[in-house]
Amino acid sequence: MSFISIPFFIFLPVTLLIYWLVPNKFRWIVLLIASYVFYGFLNYWLIGLILLTTLASYLGARGIEKFAKWKKLFLILTLIVCLGSLFVFKYLDFTLSSFGKLFSMWGLNVSLQPLNLILPVGISFYTFQTIGYVVDVYKGKIEAERHIGYYALFVSFFPQLVAGPIEPAAKLLPELRKEHHLDFDGFGEGLKYVVSGFIKKVLIADFLSQYVNFIYGDLAIRGGAEIILATFVFGIVIYCDFSGYSEIAVGLAKWMGIDLSKNFDRPYLSSSFKEFWRRWHISLNRFFAEYIYIPLGGSKKGRVRKYLAIFLVFLLSGLWHGASLHFVIWGVVSGLFLIIEDLLSTPLGKIKINVTAKRILGIVIIYIVINLCWIFFRVQSIEEIGLVFQKIFTGFASSFSTTFFVTTNIIMILLVLAVLPLTYYLPEIKKEGTHVYVNVALYTLLILIVSVAYINNLMEVGESSFIYFQF
């Protein structure tokens, strides 16, 4: 079930009503059932898969704690089950086709047919969350959860199940266990996040994605200039789509009295790559930093080790986003930019320049480079990357379609661009003084906008999905 599907608008109030009506000690049962209904709504056999991961990691963590002598074995077994299911469903076809191509290049006639398995939604997110938990238990950072119900809820908590934020067990498990009270301030706080998330998704991302799909849908007839423009628009789309989802997740959890982590922190205002990756998809980058970058030595074992670790982290990050070479290239290119920035930091640091000017220049450069990197992310195949660069360098102004830019759309685009920076401030408006009523009015207004935009999208293009659902 998606947050923007019609069944969800029935599912959510029913869940919230039951959740707040039952006594505190039974609320985890309500949430667990709701989470499985939410997940199973997409495909009922997905519940079996999440149960397998839950059971394997629960037993693995208990084993690690109980049999200290065999804890490494328990860790390896758990990782095999969790990563194994991720590999089978997400990467097996990619591996088979890659080997197939390799064999045919060598002239070997080996038939490796793809299995065409359906990719279970959110598998990358909950697999990483369980791995984080098991490794934390292995390292002795946390104790293994004894209550299987709370643990199952930790893995499947529906607001963050399919697209994160990936929560550390040390934070989410106590949040689920604590006593929750119906708090109208918390409810209002949640509403701000939900409304802001819906504005980003339904109003901005869904509207602008029409242009991106229009251009990227037929790259062969497009000019380089319009591809670049569509790529910059895609930068807004992916940000609004994903941060919108994360904000809805945070808001929904707040309605249940549960605090989730922030996943985005105004990333396009970063003045360096390092800063950008600290502010973009924070929970995933924290996971990579904690479980891969630091164990590989981080920045403490010399420059070569540091760069190798960065390279590996970004290679894995690309692969995590999808079993396709263009995602791997996106990851590698992003990692290389980070390494180049680090190499240049010492000579560039010596240049004397006004701090504000330096920051503004940094923001502009990072914005342009990060957005150009989205080309590797948005294309559908590695062949399309070649086509895009061919168009940019040899057919920059060969075509520029103005079909999309009718008067109404231009006004809409300008408004969307004006709304985007304002959404930054939306969750920060506090309930203060007498203008609380104007606040209420503003939120009514925003809910009306979202509703009209939602109805419009349903009628024009049908039900949309979130980009990160495919990961």
Next chain:
Amino acid sequence: MELLAYPINLSILLGSLLFFILARFIKKASLPLALLGIVCLVLFTVNSFLLGIPHLEIIIALTILAIVVLLILLIRRREEK
């Protein structure tokens, strides 16, 4: 734009903006004024649907209003700081 062809409908929207601004300045009557503004908003949206105004135009009108209200709140916040 079709929205401009219905001045009474448009004035309902402008009326709601007026109520919101008044609610921001007249502290003692801010609740009823804000409520009146909300009623006007709902009336405008429903009426626009009934008149068959394109959805995108309704969104544009509501969004412009939202930006104005948001700016009023942000300016207020800055004053308080």
